[in-house]
Amino acid sequence: MTTEHGAVKTGDVVARVEDLHVHFSVSRSAPVRAVDGVSLEVRRGETLGLVGESGSGKSTTGLALLRLVDATGGRVEVGGQDVTDWSRRRVRSLRRRVSMVFQDPAASLDPRLTVGASITEPLIVHDLAASRDARRSRVAELLEMVGLRADMADRRPHEMSGGQKQRVGIARALAGEPDLIVLDEPIASLDLSVQAQIMNLLRGLQEQLGLTYLFISHDLAAVEHMSDRVAVMYLGRIVETGTPEQIYRNPAHPYTAALLSAVPTADPEAERRRRRITLHGDVPSPVNPPSGCRFRTRCPAARDNCATTDPELYEVEPGHRAACLYAVEAVEEMRAGAATTP
Amino acid sequence: MSEPVLSIENLSVSFSSRRGVARVVDGVDWEVHPGQTLAVVGESGSGKSMTVLAATGLSPRGAKVGGTVRLRGEDLGAMSEVERRRARGRHVGFVYQDPMTSLNPVMPVGRQVTEASEEHLGLRGDDARSRAVELLDMVGIPSPEQRVDNYPHQFSGGMRQRVVIAMALANDPELLIADEATTALDVTTQAQILELVESLQERLGTAVVWITHDLGVVAGIADQVAVMYGGRILEHGTVDHIFGSPGHPYTQALLAARPQPGVRADRLATIPGAPPVPHQLPPGCAFYPRCPVRGDERCRTEEPPLTEIAPGHRVRTFYRAPHSGIERPAS
Ligand SMILES: Nc1ncnc2c1ncn2[C@@H]1O[C@H](COP(=O)(O)OP(=O)(O)OP(=O)(O)O)[C@@H](O)[C@H]1O
Ligand SMILES: Nc1ncnc2c1ncn2[C@@H]1O[C@H](COP(=O)(O)OP(=O)(O)O)[C@@H](O)[C@H]1O
Ligand code: SF4
Ligand SMILES: [Mg+2]
Ligand SMILES: [Mg+2]
Numbered sequence: 001m002t003t004e005h006g007a008v009k010t011g012d013v014v015a016r017v018e019d020l021h022v023h024f025s026v027s028r029s030a031p032v033r034a035v036d037g038v039s040l041e042v043r044r045g046e047t048l049g050l051v052g053e054s055g056s057g058k059s060t061t062g063l064a065l066l067r068l069v070d071a072t073g074g075r076v077e078v079g080g081q082d083v084t085d086w087s088r089r090r091v092r093s094l095r096r097r098v099s100m101v102f103q104d105p106a107a108s109l110d111p112r113l114t115v116g117a118s119i120t121e122p123l124i125v126h127d128l129a130a131s132r133d134a135r136r137s138r139v140a141e142l143l144e145m146v147g148l149r150a151d152m153a154d155r156r157p158h159e160m161s162g163g164q165k166q167r168v169g170i171a172r173a174l175a176g177e178p179d180l181i182v183l184d185e186p187i188a189s190l191d192l193s194v195q196a197q198i199m200n201l202l203r204g205l206q207e208q209l210g211l212t213y214l215f216i217s218h219d220l221a222a223v224e225h226m227s228d229r230v231a232v233m234y235l236g237r238i239v240e241t242g243t244p245e246q247i248y249r250n251p252a253h254p255y256t257a258a259l260l261s262a263v264p265t266a267d268p269e270a271e272r273r274r275r276r277i278t279l280h281g282d283v284p285s286p287v288n289p290p291s292g293c294r295f296r297t298r299c300p301a302a303r304d305n306c307a308t309t310d311p312e313l314y315e316v317e318p319g320h321r322a323a324c325l326y327a328v329e330a331v332e333e334m335r336a337g338a339a340t341t342p
Numbered sequence: 343m344s345e346p347v348l349s350i351e352n353l354s355v356s357f358s359s360r361r362g363v364a365r366v367v368d369g370v371d372w373e374v375h376p377g378q379t380l381a382v383v384g385e386s387g388s389g390k391s392m393t394v395l396a397a398t399g400l401s402p403r404g405a406k407v408g409g410t411v412r413l414r415g416e417d418l419g420a421m422s423e424v425e426r427r428r429a430r431g432r433h434v435g436f437v438y439q440d441p442m443t444s445l446n447p448v449m450p451v452g453r454q455v456t457e458a459s460e461e462h463l464g465l466r467g468d469d470a471r472s473r474a475v476e477l478l479d480m481v482g483i484p485s486p487e488q489r490v491d492n493y494p495h496q497f498s499g500g501m502r503q504r505v506v507i508a509m510a511l512a513n514d515p516e517l518l519i520a521d522e523a524t525t526a527l528d529v530t531t532q533a534q535i536l537e538l539v540e541s542l543q544e545r546l547g548t549a550v551v552w553i554t555h556d557l558g559v560v561a562g563i564a565d566q567v568a569v570m571y572g573g574r575i576l577e578h579g580t581v582d583h584i585f586g587s588p589g590h591p592y593t594q595a596l597l598a599a600r601p602q603p604g605v606r607a608d609r610l611a612t613i614p615g616a617p618p619v620p621h622q623l624p625p626g627c628a629f630y631p632r633c634p635v636r637g638d639e640r641c642r643t644e645e646p647p648l649t650e651i652a653p654g655h656r657v658r659t660f661y662r663a664p665h666s667g668i669e670r671p672a673s
Contacts, residue, residue: 053528054499161616191385191617192555193632196599196610203609218528225601225610244606262533264558266600268581271562278537279530281484282498 014079014180014212015065015098016041021073022060033286034060036236037074039313042180047206047213049227049244051220053259053283056233058216062182065214066098067091079179096126096176103185105165109157115168116153119143122175142171145208147201163194167201174205184216199226220263224248229319232256235294236286238313242320252322255295257331277334293325300337301330345415347433347516347549348397349373353409355389355396355573364620367392368573369648370409374566376516377543379550381560381581384570385617390553393570394519398434399426414516431458435510439522441502444509445494451505452478452490459512477508481538500531504538511542518543521553536563557600561585569593572618572628575648579655589657591635627659637661 020038023031035057042048050058063069064076067083076084083094099122102108109118119139122128129135140150146167157165166186173181183202187195199222205211215226223230223244230247232240232255240253251257258277265271279298284290290297296306305325313321316328324330355367367389374380382390396407399418411418413433418426438444446454452474459465465473471490478486481504494502503523510518518539524532540563543550552563560567560581567584569577569592577590588594598611615632624630626642633641637660640646648658 053530163616192557192596193385193599193613194616196612197614199601200609200612220529221601221603224603225606248604259530262529264529264533264536264556264562265603266557266561266585266597268561268564268585274562276533276537278533282500282531 012044013041013077014044015214016077017061017064017071017074018077019074020061020064020071020076022057022064022069023072030287031072033236033289035064036286036289038233038236038238039074040231040238040241042212042214044179044212045206045210046228047215047226049223049230050214050216050233051218051223051230051259052233053218055283055286057236057286058218058233059184061233062100062184062214062216065180065182066095066100068100092125096122097178098180098182099173099176099178100182100184101166101169101173101186103188105162105169105189106157108169109165111157113156114153115143115155115157115160118168119153119171119175122172126176128176138175142174143168145174145205146171147197161194162190163197166190166198170198170201170205174209177209178211180212180214182214182216185218186215187222188217188219195222202226220248220260232259235283235289237294237323239295239324240320240322241313246317246320250320251331252316252320252327253295253324254299254301254330254334256322257334258298258300275335277337293323295324299330300334301326344375346373346375346412347414348551349412350393350397351410351412353393353396353411354407355392355401356406357404358406359621362621365623366573366620367396370568370570370573370575371648372566372568372575372578374517374549374551376549377547378565379543379552379563380566380568381564382551382553382568382570383555383557383560385555387617387620388570389573389620390570391521392573394521394551394553398430398519399423400430431461432513433516435507435513435515435518437503437506437510437518437520437523439525441499441506442494444506445502447494450491450493451497455505455509455512458509463513473512474508477512478505480511480542481505481508482534483508500527500534503527503531503535507535507538507542511546511548514546515548517549517551519551519553522555523552524559525554525556532559539563557585557597569596572623573620574628574658575656576629576658577656578648579652583652583655587652587655589651589655589662590629590659591633591661592629595632595634629659635659635661 018039020035022035023033025031038061052058060069064071071084075082078097116139119142120135123135129138139153143150143152148167187198217223227244230244231238234255240256251260258279261277281298284297292307292309293311296302311323311325313323315321351371353367353370356363356365370393384390395401397411401407413429455474455477456465456470460470474490475486483489483504524535564581567581568575571592577593595613613632626644627646630641640660646658646660648656650656
């Protein structure tokens, strides 16, 4: 395997999806093409950030890695093994190797269970601690790893703050010493002052334990901060991948450029000078995405070709790929246009 | 300067329960002028929503409200419930986080947009319909002549929020109150809505109170900013005061806790702990338990007053650090 970029940690591939399709059939109508041809790989020790607007297929991609949704096409590989068609029983062992942290820490913990019992659950399911004593000391160890006192084990979720509950969610995800943790909007429901705590915790754990993350978020600043590589999704596809520097400094796909230009920054001076590339209209329905380039109905740089040719991801510079027929050029054109559009 | 559209003075809201009295809003003052935007920023539970609900006479049952509120110079507290409702309907538009709390799912959007005007301006039939089309057009709904008869479920989240804005603006209100109006929207849709509100404000001279926890949004739209924490205003000033020379340790810590674009620091600055719960507010400064400064014993035992540190810039702390280092105000 060739390494994509010098600056990137280049471990072996922990998980990979290839031409993944996840279509949901709702009654007899045409299926929702939630994920519609996604290929990506996550390498040991890295954080791959996945960004995109609501409904672009980020969570569904993450869920497919744990086989919490089934692929309707393509392949899911974990640790070099094709797990796409694994039986339900084998899938249980998969969920030790790939675990997940969800957005809403309250909803992902059983309100009736103590924190200790919640963390013990994966230890029992995966047969990781033989005795009660072993389990108890492992729970204490996990709580400490996520910055909670061991006596928190006796608390119930309603006695904890949102940030503390999210720490418990992370402790649960760590229990099986997974190869990959899918973090689905792990800070989105937390207070501003608590988000930084959780991001620091995740970074620290990664350094300490050599963890690998798929960090799913619609918060572009958080993704830039957390990720070694970033993939941008739009309507069931990845439209651009690269390092944070490449994506944030030199976006090559018009969608990425527009998305970034819409993020407000906490700097009134910069906001006064800001030139937004305003996207018109709404994201089209994933039931029948536009022909050719999926972004063309909102793309300020679209031309005739875009309706007929479905662009593939191609390399614009080492380690940086974009799925646009006129990548780079289109972004320059939009930027020039943004100066004049009110 | 012009007369404020809305001014609140020493506003307080408290609830009594078995766990004691919760002062969820305490001693809040601010005003907003025509064509200006006041951003009220703070973490969840800091009292942002309750402040504007109480100020407009919409606080929930059981709330004990104190203080003075003037809408266009008139004391709302001195009005009867009916007069208050009329003043609110005529002069104030509301936009909430979830557009479906404002929309009726079984009524065409056009009817809903002008429902209030039918009551307040006596608009009828074809006039009401063409006014609805005009309003939907103004907020950027494509082909408004057709969409006017659609139902809310036929619109996307961003379009529903536009409909709610159209509804809020139907009576040409002097004041628009938006409570986390773009929080649930994607950034691209948020950018569309912010631009829409700014251009309408420019054209119509509407005063805006924009409640949010997003500091980026604040930097983009606010003239004045009030930072709330534990039911109080900890800092209040122009947008340049707040972002350029924040004076309260909380404001500074909050700004530092966000990842900086292009920086990718190893660790973010953090504030330990979590925001306070209102029936367990600390006796002194509300931020004391989490404050990195904690100048002296007074911080723990005495509530600091809101002190002016520059014209129009007020801070509720005994210790402030204007640019670097800690400075002790003369007291
Ligand atoms: N179980 C399901 N049945 C039918 N449609 C689904 C299902 N799960 C997801 N979808 C649809 O698939 C698309 C992608 O959804 P997904 O949850 O992956 O998006 P996302 O990028 O995670 O969005 P968000 O930022 O809102 O979390 C959406 O159109 C969604 O409505
Ligand atoms: N009906 C109510 N009864 C008692 N307490 C309430 C009620 N509504 C809100 N509160 C409390 O008032 C405080 C401030 O709430 P709110 O103004 O909604 O905060 P914000 O909008 O800043 O998130 C919170 O602690 C909240 O729990
Ligand atoms: S392929 Fe065409 S429509 Fe698609 S992003 Fe590029 S320029 Fe825009
Ligand atoms: Mg999701
Ligand atoms: Mg609120």
